[in-house]
Amino acid sequence: MLARLTSASLLGIEAFPVEVEVDVTARGLPHYATVGLPDTAVKESKDRVRAALKNTGYNFPLKQITVNLAPADMKKEGSGFDLPICLGIVSAEGLIPPERFEGLMIVGELSLDGRIKPVRGALSMAIAARNLGFRALVLPSDNAREASVVQGISVYGVKTLPELVAFLKEEETLVPVETDPSQLITPVPPYDVDFSEVRGQEYPKRALEVAAAGGHNVLMVGPPGSGKSMLAKRIPSILPPLTFEEALEATRIWSASGLMTDGKALVASRPFRSPHHTISDVAMVGGGANPKPGEISLAHHGVLFLDEVGEFRRPVLEVLRQPLEDRTITISRAVGSFSYPASIMLVAASNPCPCGYLGDRKHPCTCTPRQVSKYRAKISGPLLDRMDIHMEVPSVPYEDLMSRKDAEPSASMRERVIAARRVQMERFRGEKRVFCNAQMRARHLKKFCVIRDEASQLLETATDRLGLSARAHSRILKVARTISDLSGQEEIGTAQIAEAIQYRSFDRTRMP
Numbered sequence: 001m002l003a004r005l006t007s008a009s010l011l012g013i014e015a016f017p018v019e020v021e022v023d024v025t026a027r028g029l030p031h032y033a034t035v036g037l038p039d040t041a042v043k044e045s046k047d048r049v050r051a052a053l054k055n056t057g058y059n060f061p062l063k064q065i066t067v068n069l070a071p072a073d074m075k076k077e078g079s080g081f082d083l084p085i086c087l088g089i090v091s092a093e094g095l096i097p098p099e100r101f102e103g104l105m106i107v108g109e110l111s112l113d114g115r116i117k118p119v120r121g122a123l124s125m126a127i128a129a130r131n132l133g134f135r136a137l138v139l140p141s142d143n144a145r146e147a148s149v150v151q152g153i154s155v156y157g158v159k160t161l162p163e164l165v166a167f168l169k170e171e172e173t174l175v176p177v178e179t180d181p182s183q184l185i186t187p188v189p190p191y192d193v194d195f196s197e198v199r200g201q202e203y204p205k206r207a208l209e210v211a212a213a214g215g216h217n218v219l220m221v222g223p224p225g226s227g228k229s230m231l232a233k234r235i236p237s238i239l240p241p242l243t244f245e246e247a248l249e250a251t252r253i254w255s256a257s258g259l260m261t262d263g264k265a266l267v268a269s270r271p272f273r274s275p276h277h278t279i280s281d282v283a284m285v286g287g288g289a290n291p292k293p294g295e296i297s298l299a300h301h302g303v304l305f306l307d308e309v310g311e312f313r314r315p316v317l318e319v320l321r322q323p324l325e326d327r328t329i330t331i332s333r334a335v336g337s338f339s340y341p342a343s344i345m346l347v348a349a350s351n352p353c354p355c356g357y358l359g360d361r362k363h364p365c366t367c368t369p370r371q372v373s374k375y376r377a378k379i380s381g382p383l384l385d386r387m388d389i390h391m392e393v394p395s396v397p398y399e400d401l402m403s404r405k406d407a408e409p410s411a412s413m414r415e416r417v418i419a420a421r422r423v424q425m426e427r428f429r430g431e432k433r434v435f436c437n438a439q440m441r442a443r444h445l446k447k448f449c450v451i452r453d454e455a456s457q458l459l460e461t462a463t464d465r466l467g468l469s470a471r472a473h474s475r476i477l478k479v480a481r482t483i484s485d486l487s488g489q490e491e492i493g494t495a496q497i498a499e500a501i502q503y504r505s506f507d508r509t510r511m512p
């Protein structure tokens with residue numbers, strides 16, 4: 001007997017349907033063959049299928065079993081097909097009428113005892129199933145809430161093989177999981193940290209507000225304990241709340257990485273990712289034998305924080321350059337290429353020198369000039385030219401740290417950021433792939449960052465005196481644009497240019 005059912009697999013963050021055909025014949029010697037799976041996955045799949053069937057009281061028939069997964073030319077991961085293969089065998093043995101599979105997409109990994117384990121990419125599978133006109137998606141119960149965000153398709157979560165078989169034989173009923181997507185995105189984003197906790201540091205906070213307002217990448221330099229990590233963690237709390245579309249996109253990426261396991265239906269707040277400096281380049285940008293999104297994609301629509309940026313291996317920073325520019329990362333495979341979204345705000349932090357205290361008011365620096373310049377070269381590395389804002393984060397004076405005065409909360413900073421973003425949305429309406437000032441290209445600068453008279457003179461003088469590069473010049477214009485937007489002002493004047501020049505401390509020939 002032949003059983004035919006539909007499952008799904010992932011390519012990047014997109015799901016595609018996979019036809020699973022199981023043929024069981026009594027003729028000849030017992031035999032198990034799988035067509036359309038990579039060789040290494042075949043044996044493991046057979047072992048799991050056999051154990052799961054036996055341990056849940058079903059028969060693993062000692063017959064000729066042929067499993068075909070189509071399309072054959074797409075690379076498929078093995079484990080998500082365990083469940084449909086088992087069902088195919090059970091059905092081919094006459095226990096489930098074949099028509100019960102009609103209109104269903106079924107995915108799930110099996111453990112040896114027949115429990116159904118979560119898969120990656122549930123949300124994308126639900127979207128694909130809905131778009132292809134399936135009636136229902138049947139998947140591991142751990143993935144059901146995530147998949148149920150998609151409207152227009154029934155989502156059934158199952159825990160064990162016998163439970164699902166009983167449902168398919170219409171001996172038991174299952175209640176589809178339902179979620180109201182409008183309840184998932186709250187107008188006030190859920191962050192457990194807030195800028196009000198940071199005492200003093202008015203200058204770094206202002207710089208971060210500017211960065212958030214224009215989507216600018218930031219480099220922070222300061223001594224140990226000055227609060228760089230503390231400040232960075234709070235950036236998502238002043239970014240505009242995720243829109244539903246953004247949340248969906250972020251969730252698809254997280255899900256493709258297998259990270260949607262905490263029972264949440266959506267990634268509801270802007271991601272903050274802080275990979276350790278020992279990270280590999282594959283873990284940073286994605287890929288690998290069973291491709292998964294990297295940290296830069298997990299930070300999509302949020303912040304990627306590189307703490308101690310000088311400690312990262314150079315190739316890891318090199319591979320970030322292209323996706324930072326393109327806001328997407330392309331993974332090439334023998335069978336074709338695909339891409340992961342990677343639109344992020346990059347925030348990097350470093351000490352100013354090996355001992356950490358260069359320029360500090362209290363501690364003397366013990367480094368030699370040679371050590372300092374070598375260290376600086378490391379921080380500058382391949383990413384400095386991707387940074388719009390460089391700022392110094394001095395250690396907080398004791399009085400500030402002990403102050404009882406409450407600092408400004410994230411909420412009011414965020415309001416100003418949202419207002420500035422609104423101006424930018426209006427400005428870039430009709431421009432392709434530009435949503436905020438940081439994304440402007442040369443022709444946008446000519447159009448939207450015109451400066452006159454005094455402001456233009458100031459920039460010219462500063463460029464000469466500080467020895468700023470042409471690149472720094474355009475970064476200053478972009479940041480000045482954002483500063484004007486924050487104050488609701490169309491024109492870019494001297495005050496905005498002067499502030500933007502302040503944020504180029506690393507371009508200056510002299511040390512901070």
Ligand SMILES: Nc1ncnc2c1ncn2[C@@H]1O[C@H](COP(=O)(O)OP(=O)(O)OP(=O)(O)O)[C@@H](O)[C@H]1O
Nearest residue numbers: 197198199200201223224225226227228229230396
């Ligand atoms: N401005 C501040 N207000 C309140 N607490 C602060 C402030 N700055 C630092 N702290 C406290 O000091 C701790 C250390 O700060 P943090 O780890 O952010 O410093 P850092 O600059 O990242 O240091 P390092 O260079 O060692 O990584 C924080 O957890 C916080 O408790």
Ligand SMILES: [Mg+2]
Nearest residue numbers: 228229230307
């Ligand atoms: Mg730190």
Ligand SMILES: [Zn+2]
Nearest residue numbers: 353355365367
């Ligand atoms: Zn030093």
